[in-house]
Amino acid sequence: MDRFSLDLAGKDYCPVRLQGLTFEDDQGSFHAHLPGLDLSGYGESRRDAKECLEVILREFFKDMLQKGMLEEDLIARGWSFGDELIWPPLEEKAGITDMLKLIRNGSAVRGFTCTIDMPYPRANAS
Secondary structure (H helix, E strand, O other): OOEEEOOOOOOOEEEEEEEEEEEEEOOOOEEEEEOOOOEEEEEOOHHHHHHHHHHHHHHHHHHHHHHOOHHHHHHHOOOEEOOOOEEOOOHHHOOOHHHHOOEOOOOOOEEEEEEEEEEOOHHHOO
């Protein structure tokens, strides 16, 4: 997952680079986690986990946009908004603490970077 876009008609987007991590838990399942959104996918391999995460992202944005709550949700997660930019939360504010409990001792944790074409919330759209 190098780039993720919802391709929604009539929406303005702002590309946002996010750091994620993949790891294997003590049950042998792989997880892909985006701390900035506190969203995870899982599967039988790292690739499966990232593909699951893409499905989770699509449903998350679809749900938040339908409810008109995207901006409120992102602010609650520590995101900031400028005139034309969106910033993810600082790492210490991101939802990583609970994920660390799932990581098995000695399991390789691998980082990844992805760009999300973030739908710009209506209240801040130009």
